[in-house]
Amino acid sequence: MATSPRPSAADADATGPAIELRGVTKTYRTGTLALGPVDLDIDRGEFVSLLGPSGCGKSTALRMIAGLAAPSSGRIEVGTASPRGRGEHPISFVFQEPTLMPWASIRHNVALPLKLAHVASAEIARRVDDVLARVDLSEFAEAFPRELSGGMKMRTSLARALVTRPDILLMDEPFAALDEITRFRINDDLLELWRELQMTVVFVTHSVFESVYLSQRVVVMTPRPGRIAATFDIDAPKERGEEFRLSADYAAQCREVSRALASASEGALSTREAQA
């Protein structure tokens, strides 16, 4: 934790990037270089996807931004916009699994970050109700995780991430396990929340379609060691929906990103062969 970035009041100028990675690498204890070096700036309020094959270190990058893992070398700066109140946390993390406490009701799961920060119980109740309404789970507040579907569990996880009013939302392949219909719906809900709450979102995925649909910028990464192979600015309005998903424009951009992803993977393969 010592080397991980902690946002401070000094970062509170609203002009700099929200997240700044400089020469960041991660070497596993076994000696394999998993990631980097990576240089990346993410602006405030931006929606960025990290797209790459499994094992390219994109999740590791996300964990390092969150401070859950330390980089082996390089520097990560995380800036937050405003001074924080009690129970407000600049960074939230949504895992690939819902990661809920099975012994606690949905309400208590969502309330967890606030309880850990000793927020008054009346305020906890108010904020949890509010955020549950946002993700359409008000009726299920007293249910237990096992009683909910996969999509609803993921919504709970999202609600818990939002309850701390984060500036930065980090998401690690959060919807990979959901069926397509559920995923489309939750994607639209996520976009709406992002527009409304003006968060910076870093979204890790291995789905070309999801990354193009959601983001303003797609960062394509190479297989291990994960490096940035290409960056695409997605040409679409912030407000997206079924129309965009079915448009030729969307298909064309998917094709382009897909091609970049394929060539990034091939490039890595050929260098590996050359080394052998």
Place this chain on the structure above:
Amino acid sequence: MSALPASRDDASPLSARAGLRVALPIVVLIAAIVAWDLVVRLNQIPPYVLPGPLLVASTLIQDWPVLFGSLLTTLWTTLEGFVAAAVGGIALALLFNQSRLLEYSLFPYAVVLQVTPVIAIAPLLLIYLPQETAVIVCAWIVAFFPVLSNTTLGLNSVDRNLTGLFRLYGASRWQTLLRLKLPAALPYILGGLRIAGGLSLIGAVVAEIAAGSAGAGSGLAYRIAESGYRLNIPRMFAALLLLSTAGIVIYLLLALLSHLLLRRWHESALGKDN
């Protein structure tokens, strides 16, 4: 299952199965008692070799004041040993979880304590400790290890991402323990306690028997030993019956506790159809 007759639409196969699960053991019990009675009657076995079930039952009623007092003594010892094992096992596991050094230094000795047969330690304990304490210590020695090892396993099985989440939100050690580790370990702890309940009864009985005629004991095991010396076999059987009933009740109580605590969320407490 497939041997069950296909019943009318309104009868659910589940409740029929539940009925069988209760009925079958009872049928076996009745058959065994009848067979026992027949063997004794037909062979005219004298009561000091093998008393019939009716004689055991009447002895149980006749000697009830003596036996009941002994039962209470043994149960009290068991309870004390169990509580000591539960508190000691959980506390030690928590300490181990907080400090690796402590775990490395002490865990081997917990194993040593566990693998040394308690029946061999009991006479020693009876030399060094007052009898009442020695009996409780015996119950504790037998019962604490399953609590310790199960709790340790539970504390180490916490979801890695949940741990990360607690760290991200700056949870203190205490909060992580109380809100994450203990609830996550609860099913394992309860499993350990269920084993410990039966074991502490065994520990208490072993110590009482080891104390035997030398002690001023009055527990059920002491009654069994005493009845053996006096060839009062019907009373021996009656005491034995009480002892196993006590064991069953302890098990059922702990299973009920486990069910009540876990039924809303844990897989082990859910029906198979869920």
